[in-house]
Amino acid sequence: MHSPDRLAQASGQILWQRNLLRSLFDTAVAAADPLKAVPAALPPRPSGRVVVIGAGKASARMAEAVEKVWGPCEGLVLTRDGYSRELRGIEVVCASHPVPDSRGLAGTRRLVDLLQGCGENDLVIALISGGGSSLLSWPAGDITLQEEQAMTQALLASGAPISQMNTLRKHLSRVKGGGLAAAAWPSPMLSLIISDVPGDDPAMIASGPTIPDGTSQKEAKEIADRWSIPLPPSMEAVLSGSRITWPDTAREMSRAESRIIAAPALSLEAARKQAIRQGIAVKVLGDAIEGEAREVAAAHARLALEEQAALAPGETLLLLSGGECTVTHQGTGTGGPNAEYCLALADALDGAPGISAIACDTDGVDGAAEVAGALFDETTCSRARAQGLSIRTALAANDSHSFFAALSDQVITGPTLTNVNDFRAILLHKVD
Structure with missing residues (x-):
């Protein structure tokens, strides 16, 4: 749990991270127009x-x-x-x-x-x-x-x-x-x-x-x-x-x-170049990653913590990936692979400072919902708890879209008129 002072101090950095992640997604979509x-x-x-x-x-x-x-x-x-x-x-x-x-x-x-x-x-x-x-x-x-x-x-x-x-x-x-x-x-x-x-x-x-x-x-x-x-x-x-x-x-x-x-690789490359122009180091994890969304998220959470630990104070690193995750529907909620990936990633990281992420489908539709995906940051877990929301309950119900809608963290683009699969980006910052 973070203190109110810590969250207040980090708010500017968090806003910058979220804006950057959304702009990288928009760049990836534009590259496939x-x-x-x-x-x-x-x-x-x-x-x-x-x-x-x-x-x-x-x-x-x-x-x-x-x-x-x-x-x-x-x-x-x-x-x-x-x-x-x-x-x-x-x-x-x-x-x-x-x-x-x-x-x-x-x-x-x-x-x-x-x-x-x-x-x-x-x-x-x-x-x-x-x-x-x-x-x-x-x-x-x-x-x-x-x-x-x-x-x-x-x-x-x-x-x-x-x-x-x-x-x-x-x-x-x-x-x-x-x-x-x-x-x-x-x-x-x-x-x-x-x-x-x-x-x-x-x-x-x-x-x-x-x-x-x-x-x-x-x-x-x-x-x-x-x-x-x-x-x-x-x-x-x-x-x-x-x-x-x-x-x-x-x-x-x-x-x-x-x-x-x-193709996905071309869109990831466009996002990579934009991040580099802003002075951010980038690692591309691959453009063909498949698997159950929550399992891929768990693996990426472990990697994110390892990569963040290796950074010097004040350094930033971006992890990019594409491909197509899947969801085995066992609950009755509304969700899609990208939102479920974000939900599972937030669960695994549990508010770790300095980590934010976005996962969206480039066609603007994650699963069967008119939602591209979701964003999360280090405040996601605390904001969810304040509203009485449980990440584990949402995961069990495959209800990721409802969860992120309650936090106003959905990414909604409308029709993008293209489709080069999933876009995922995890932004790591080593807190001083």
Whole structure:
């Protein structure tokens, strides 16, 4: 516990830390703005027909960038509610995220119809970003939309890493795992991709709708078993029989090219450079960190205390990391991986002086809530106790958003129009 005098003396330093952390997050988001990333990746506009398609939280902003360079274009993109843009030629269809809905299903069918009308002299530009897994919804076989929704909800609550979630999704879909590229044959396709997955594997981003799938039905079934995902008979039939999707052959992928144009590492680098310009030393822990949010937080708390102990009085150090944490939902509260990470970090540090942190999703949505994440500082625990709040109770209920809302420590951005996964920063200051 800190005395009132200590907290009063530290208030100026704490405010500076919080403002710096928020500005670093804003810098990371700005570095992934499609209006910056897309133009540099576009070839000269061909003289023939161009069709622009896309899916993901950033797809409408990416389409806006295409039209800014090329002018009005033909096409259709699927994006999340609230992430639409006013475009001159490309149609924007909004649908539900993270659980698919009938609008996504109808929009996906229209998108495929558009692709199947393309010819070998046309060019398809595919704009792919995180969130496309739910927005592109066309279940395989006899799977119903309601069954896909239930499976998605079970996956989201399971704590499974995104790579395994998307492997299962691919095998239960007509359009994921290369399905869109195959549907566009014989038209050449250029995919511009914003990565939101650890390791930046394009086959996993939005479940790889324009990338050949290298996973097996056996792997998909093992993932469902490992994470206790209930599969109805329709899904069991798809995973046990011949894969029901668009033809996925070497011929149909031979005219498909892909480029990753924005990724977590690039956003972390932008934040690192900003901190260095302000005279702060930086250690980047990695851009592909995965795991249960509270377990990652516990490890980072131990590291933060070790690094702070090695500082000289008055020195400051910033620890940056990215990736995608998960939460195994066992409570009934409202939360997300980033807010739960902050909550567990605050619990582990218990008001240690000179340490503050931010954890946010760069798309502005942490879990299913319209909240990017949270901030905490050395006063978080004492302020919570003063309000009768228990960190342990909030953790047990997976209720991190409610906890930080009560302290006015949520980070709320609204739609950021991009998505390069989680951003985490821990600021260490050695108190004199």
